[in-house]
Amino acid sequence: NRNAFVIVDANGIGEGVYSRLKKLKVRVVPFYGQQAPNDKKTYVNARAESAFQTARAMKNDEIVLPMYDDILRGELPTVIWQFGEKKVEF
Numbered sequence: 001n002r003n004a005f006v007i008v009d010a011n012g013i014g015e016g017v018y019s020r021l022k023k024l025k026v027r028v029v030p031f032y033g034q035q036a037p038n039d040k041k042t043y044v045n046a047r048a049e050s051a052f053q054t055a056r057a058m059k060n061d062e063i064v065l066p067m068y069d070d071i072l073r074g075e076l077p078t079v080i081w082q083f084g085e086k087k088v089e090f
Contacts, residue, residue: 004027005026005027005028005029006021006026006027006028006029007028007029007030007031008021008028008029008030008031009031009032009033009047010030010031010032011032011033011034018030031046031050032046033045033046033047033050034046034047037049
């Protein structure tokens with residue numbers, strides 16, 4: 001697909017992956033999870049915000065994953081958030 005691209009967490013270990021993909025001329029978009037989220041009242045960083053958005057989209061069947069990817073299907077919706085006594089799971 002000519003419009004396809006890869007999003008890579010370009011921090012730490014991911015920085016090398018991001019750099020290599022760029023050198024290979026792969027359409028790659030960097031993601032920096034430690035950056036400020038759009039919703040600063042709810043999330044501590046962009047990683048937390050994107051994880052919750054992904055979990056919600058999966059729960060609402062807005063994202064469809066390949067049936068054979070059991071590992072990914074098991075990991076993505078297990079986001080946990082806790083602030084004081086309040087705990088939320090998706």
